[in-house]
Amino acid sequence: xxxxxxxxxxxxxxxxxxxxxxxxxxxxxxxxxxxxxxxxxxxxxxxxxxxxxxxxxxxxxxxxxxxxxxxxxxxxxxxxxxxxxxxxxxxxxxxxxxxxxxxxxxxxxxxxxxxxxxxxxxxxxxxxxxxxxxxxxxxxxxxxxxxxxxxxxxxxxxxxxxxxxxxxxxxxxxxxxxxxxxxxxxxxxxxxxxxxxxxxxxxxxxxxxxxxxxxxxxxxxxxxxxxxxxxxxx
Amino acid sequence: xxxxxxxxxxxxxxxxxxxxxxxxxxxxxxxxxxxxxxxxxxxxxxxxxxxxxxxxxxxxxxxxxxxxxxxxxxxxxxxxxxxxxxxxxxxxxxxxxxxxxxxxxxxxxxxxxxxxxxxxxxxxxxxxxxxxxxxxxxxxxxxxxxxxxxxxxxxxxxxxxxxxxxxxxxxxxxxxxxxxxxxxxxxxxxxxxxxxxxxxxxxxxxxxxxxxxxxxxxxxxxxxxxxxxxxxxxxxxxxxxxxxxxxxxxxxxxxxxxxxxxxxxxxxxxxxxxxxxxxxxxxxxxxxxxxxx
Amino acid sequence: xxxxxxxxxxxxxxxxxxxxxxxxxxxxxxxxxxxxxxxxxxxxxxxxxxxxxxxxxxxxxxxxxxxxxxxxxxxxxxxxxxxxxxxxxxxxxxxxxxxxxxxxxxxxxxxxxxxxxxxxxxxxxxxxxxxxxxxxxxxxxxxxxxxxxxxxxxxxxxxxxxxxxxxxxxxxxxxxxxxxxxxxxxxxxxxxxxxxxxxxxxxxxxxxxxxxxxxxxxxxxxxxxxxxxxxxxxxxxxxxxxxxxxxxxxxxxxxxxxxxxxxxxxxxxxxxxxxxxxxxxxxxxxxxxxxxxxxxxxxxxxxxxxxxxx
Numbered sequence: 106x107x108x109x110x111x112x113x114x115x116x117x118x119x120x121x122x123x124x125x126x127x128x129x130x131x132x133x134x135x136x137x138x139x140x141x142x143x144x145x146x147x148x149x150x151x152x153x154x155x156x157x158x159x160x161x162x163x164x165x166x167x168x169x170x171x172x173x174x175x176x177x178x179x180x181x182x183x184x185x186x187x188x189x190x191x192x193x194x195x196x197x198x199x200x201x202x203x204x205x206x207x208x209x210x211x212x213x214x215x216x217x218x219x220x221x222x223x224x225x226x227x228x229x230x231x232x233x234x235x236x237x238x239x240x241x242x243x244x245x246x247x248x249x250x251x252x253x254x255x256x257x258x259x260x261x262x263x264x265x266x267x268x269x270x271x272x273x274x275x276x277x278x279x280x281x282x283x284x285x286x287x288x289x290x291x292x293x294x295x296x297x298x299x300x301x302x303x304x305x306x307x308x309x310x311x312x313x314x315x316x317x318x319x320x321x322x323x324x325x326x327x328x329x330x331x332x333x334x335x336x337x338x339x
Numbered sequence: 340x341x342x343x344x345x346x347x348x349x350x351x352x353x354x355x356x357x358x359x360x361x362x363x364x365x366x367x368x369x370x371x372x373x374x375x376x377x378x379x380x381x382x383x384x385x386x387x388x389x390x391x392x393x394x395x396x397x398x399x400x401x402x403x404x405x406x407x408x409x410x411x412x413x414x415x416x417x418x419x420x421x422x423x424x425x426x427x428x429x430x431x432x433x434x435x436x437x438x439x440x441x442x443x444x445x446x447x448x449x450x451x452x453x454x455x456x457x458x459x460x461x462x463x464x465x466x467x468x469x470x471x472x473x474x475x476x477x478x479x480x481x482x483x484x485x486x487x488x489x490x491x492x493x494x495x496x497x498x499x500x501x502x503x504x505x506x507x508x509x510x511x512x513x514x515x516x517x518x519x520x521x522x523x524x525x526x527x528x529x530x531x532x533x534x535x536x537x538x539x540x541x542x543x544x545x546x547x548x549x550x551x552x553x554x555x556x557x558x559x560x561x562x563x564x565x566x567x568x569x570x571x572x573x574x575x576x577x578x579x580x581x582x583x584x585x586x587x588x589x590x591x592x593x594x595x596x597x598x599x600x601x602x603x604x605x606x607x608x609x610x611x612x613x614x615x616x617x618x619x620x621x622x623x624x625x626x627x628x629x630x631x632x
Numbered sequence: 633x634x635x636x637x638x639x640x641x642x643x644x645x646x647x648x649x650x651x652x653x654x655x656x657x658x659x660x661x662x663x664x665x666x667x668x669x670x671x672x673x674x675x676x677x678x679x680x681x682x683x684x685x686x687x688x689x690x691x692x693x694x695x696x697x698x699x700x701x702x703x704x705x706x707x708x709x710x711x712x713x714x715x716x717x718x719x720x721x722x723x724x725x726x727x728x729x730x731x732x733x734x735x736x737x738x739x740x741x742x743x744x745x746x747x748x749x750x751x752x753x754x755x756x757x758x759x760x761x762x763x764x765x766x767x768x769x770x771x772x773x774x775x776x777x778x779x780x781x782x783x784x785x786x787x788x789x790x791x792x793x794x795x796x797x798x799x800x801x802x803x804x805x806x807x808x809x810x811x812x813x814x815x816x817x818x819x820x821x822x823x824x825x826x827x828x829x830x831x832x833x834x835x836x837x838x839x840x841x842x843x844x845x846x847x848x849x850x851x852x853x854x855x856x857x858x859x860x861x862x863x864x865x866x867x868x869x870x871x872x873x874x875x876x877x878x879x880x881x882x883x884x885x886x887x888x889x890x891x892x893x894x895x896x897x898x899x900x901x902x903x904x905x906x907x908x909x910x911x912x913x914x915x916x917x918x919x920x921x922x923x924x925x926x927x928x929x930x931x932x933x934x935x936x937x938x939x940x941x942x
Binding site: 382430433434437438439440441443444445447448449450451452453454455456458459463565566569570572573575576606609610613614616617620621624 | 682684729730732733735736737739740741743744745747748751752754755866870873877905906907908909910911912913914915916917920921924
Binding site for chain 2: 157158178179182183184188189191195197198199200207208209210212
């Protein structure tokens with residue numbers, strides 16, 4: 106069996122004095138789409154940030170494509186082939202749509218071209234000269250996702266892409282994510298919306314209090330629906 | 340020729356030209372300050388000293404090494420800019436995590452050191468620098484020294500080039516994005532610390548460039564930046580630090596206002612910019628072109 | 633607590649005996665600057681506002697004192713009052729405008745206002761411009777009871793003024809008012825959400841700081857018998873920042889220590905001319921990079937760590 110593209114082991118992280126992650130462990134194979142589920146405050150976003158290297162202090166093992174990430178600064182990590190789409194989307198308001206799209210540098214060959222991205226998100230092409238701040242929530246989310254597709258990164262970290270969006274847009278994002286998966290991207294997805302996550306993921310990891318407490322494969326979701334509901338507090 | 344409100348045209352246009360020249364320097368210097376503040380969140384009090392260093396570099400190059408003005412225009416900003424890069428890497432970088440006031444105090448201390456050293460070595464009386472384009476043209480309503488006309492045009496060009504560089508180029512996009520959200524820009528793979536260092540160097544180089552341009556007009560002296568930097572601070576408060584174009588317009592505009600005041604009410608000419616600042620604070624505290632943060 | 637009490641008593645004893653060991657004029661100058669630095673520190677250490685133009689209060693008060701005592705031929709008590717009142721009035725006007733901005737902008741605005749005052753002083757007839765207000769007579773206080781012509785006698789008057797100012801600051805900091813200010817400094821939004829009109833509190837602190845700086849400036853004019861442009865210059869504003877920094881922001885006694893150090897240093901280095909600036913600048917840089925708590929702050933920390941490990 107091939108080694109996982111991303112392997113995390115005993116990851117601990119702190120924000121200043123607060124000890125947020127107490128030993129997170131999981132792995133993602135190439136081409137998989139894996140989710141981190143859990144209630145608010147479970148540490149899902151912190152986990153993504155720790156992989157990306159933008160959390161203050163972290164210890165443990167994070168191996169990506171055979172390389173150790175734990176001691177590297179975030180720009181090095183990005184250049185190894187990981188791209189991050191933050192929860193708050195981070196659209197630069199002093200840049201227009203096209204400048205936002207072109208901002209993340211290409212780190213590896215094989216990323217999508219600008220034309221391909223506009224094909225995936227035609228409404229972004231229409232608005233390409235608009236200032237980032239003038240977009241709606243849904244458009245901003247598409248821009249945030251589109252931005253990282255050009256870089257050539259193999260692993261995409263998506264933090265709550267459907268948060269606060271209308272159901273129609275959520276559906277569209279689901280389609281896009283499934284398309285990305287079929288193109289060969291490996292995706293780590295943080296989601297609160299379980300129903301959405303279930304439509305796209307291969308496996309689900311459940312987090313609680315800064316630890317991974319369970320892993321449920323897509324196929325086994327129906328059998329474990331009760332357990333999941335308890336974990337997520339629904 | 341005609342007289343405007345009892346003021347002979349030579350006096351009026353002479354002062355307006357002077358005001359335009361002062362405004363050119365206000366614009367160049369507040370531009371540099373604004374760019375540095377945007378990226379580093381540091382008020383570069385050293386800006387006046389670095390402006391002075393540019394002028395001194397040109398003067399030393401001329402008197403010691405026979406290097407002419409046009410070469411100094413390129414070399415001085417490079418040298419002083421490099422010096423700025425060293426300052427950033429050795430000192431400024433280490434205090435970003437602190438309250439912004441410490442940056443202000445640090446650059447103030449550096450200004451004292453630099454100005455003190457230059458004053459100690461070369462005294463505070465000025466040294467003249469020969470005009471690279473001597474002579475001028477009589478326009479009828481006033482006499483225009485050619486070099487001074489050149490300075491205004493050069494300053495405009497420099498400001499517009501800077502504006503273009505920031506608002507329309509890829510590098511400028513990196514700068515604007517990193518000013519908004521440096522963590523995210525770094526997470527995209529851009530070496531933000533290096534970008535910050537470079538930005539400081541560029542801002543300092545801009546100040547030094549202004550200094551070279553100033554050398555033939557003013558006396559080159561250790562204290563030439565001291566009072567200027569205080570006026571530039573007021574310009575920056577009036578314009579609001581958010582917009583690049585705002586700094587440029589405000590700089591030139593205030594220079595003209597100052598010139599006009601010198602014509603019609605000379606005692607207030609030193610303080611008029613500060614009075615405008617007080618008014619702006621009353622009406623629009625964020626500055627004329629600023630966004631409320 | 634008793635260690636602190638003893639320290640205070642020792643300092644007081646030293647202060648009372650001092651004129652027999654050092655030049656009274658030097659001591660008085662140092663005390664004036666100490667009060668000035670304490671007034672400045674009230675604003676920075678306790679309210680979190682860096683005023684880079686505090687010399688305007690210090691210097692203008694000196695001019696007011698000189699004018700009242702010399703040109704209007706009034707008793708020195710009125711001169712001091714004029715200095716304080718004038719500085720306070722100036723504080724209200726500039727403070728009301730400066731408070732509209734935060735942090736670094738506030739500092740830049742105070743700097744710019746101070747420049748306005750400076751240029752006004754260069755031109756205004758009553759300041760005598762570059763020459764300054766010279767030859768302010770030393771008049772006896774309390775209608776002739778206290779002969780101020782004797783430096784030693786004047787020293788005790790100045791000491792009393794200093795102690796008064798210092799006590800005022802102390803009371804202010806430890807009052808409920810001071811507590812609110814501290815809350816505003818630490819988390820302004822929360823203080824506002826609790827119903828406190830932060831701007832009003834900040835303005836009051838600013839005016840108090842200005843008034844005390846004015847008291848220091850007027851007293852200095854009384855001692856030195858002149859008021860000059862140096863007293864309202866940006867360099868003077870920078871110097872008081874240095875004094876507070878060196879001594880320790882946010883400590884009550886720090887600025888006093890800082891003032892004495894800087895005044896002593898200036899005395900010794902007066903012969904080197906401009907090199908003093910280089911030294912001052914270097915001190916600024918060194919403190920910001922390595923000793924942000926200042927002498928008193930760092931010593932207190934060191935003392936505390938000794939006691940816990942020892």
